[in-house]
Amino acid sequence: MPAHTDHFSLRTHGKGTTEITRTISEIVSASGIRHGAVTVFVRHTSASLVIMENADPSARRDLEVFFEKLVPENTPWFIHTQEGPDDMPSHIRMALTRTSEVIPIIDGRMALGTWQGIFLFEHRRDPHQRQIAVAVVGE
Amino acid sequence: MPAHTDHFSLRTHGKGTTEITRTISEIVSASGIRHGAVTVFVRHTSASLVIMENADPSARRDLEVFFEKLVPENTPWFIHTQEGPDDMPSHIRMALTRTSEVIPIIDGRMALGTWQGIFLFEHRRDPHQRQIAVAVVGE
């Protein structure tokens, strides 16, 4: 079967990264596809994806703080502020990271490196229900 | 039919974002592919793609201003300035956003979230004719 699509949702706990590697891996296995690629896609503009080191959580913490400082809340010239001070920074942090990520599948497994994990990056302060769409294409 | 490719061009009006969601959606429909993924690719290094909020234009305006400030024209240490002060900032803003974006197709439609639109992000001051290549793969 050359294509398999799926989707799932996940509740975040406010700002931060949540690993989703295992769920994607299970969808790849269930697809039966041995060679091809899997597309992971976040269906939101205030959350994003990043493939990041999965070993030491301090690396993700520093990444999160970097984005807090690069795109500060309460930036005085922001116009789009209806939903609060974390609204516009969320969109910009999303644009600076990724909405889609595509990982080759070789011999039935994602070709992730040893230290790579796939993370959902929540940019809003409040917990949100986030939807992720997945497409596995190949043979 | 497992693969369908297409391309189109579009004239920008200088710096800013232009929505291309409808054109991509029509290419997906025309492909007849019901499950898989569509790749959108900008064939330039001074324009890029971003999936962004499609409702309130002020969010896109703030995004554009953010990039103006993050990568200012007339940065004194730039060497690559032959084509003017907007040359090198264009390449860097492109590298910070996306050249390709991949969206899963589920039941014949792109799995975009409610507020997600696909935008071409022009980084040059002058209007340009921009080429976009599209590949739909699946079944």
Add this chain to the structure above:
Amino acid sequence: MPAHTDHFSLRTHGKGTTEITRTISEIVSASGIRHGAVTVFVRHTSASLVIMENADPSARRDLEVFFEKLVPENTPWFIHTQEGPDDMPSHIRMALTRTSEVIPIIDGRMALGTWQGIFLFEHRRDPHQRQIAVAVVGE
């Protein structure tokens, strides 16, 4: 044949960009796939991909210097510093660029624009052996 996967490795010489367009192009040709998309994926969290101007090397030099300044080594609040001052900046510069890049294949060739090259972006000071996975999907 609808899917073809491959991988290769490459030794970097410390920080900087190395063009890999030709290798990817050869993998696409060898696949025999005429219409579809190729996914290029870096299996590391301290190196990344960028599609950048392939003509004037000064554009890549300015890009590299920009990232040196945007994410400086010896940032005082970094916690994740076990592997040296270039450790955490490498992860952040990777997150700001791309881990995967997907290029449509039309008539047997990647639909790259005239000035586009695919580059591996090494973020560590020391030379590293870097692995790249490639998946060609289509028909």
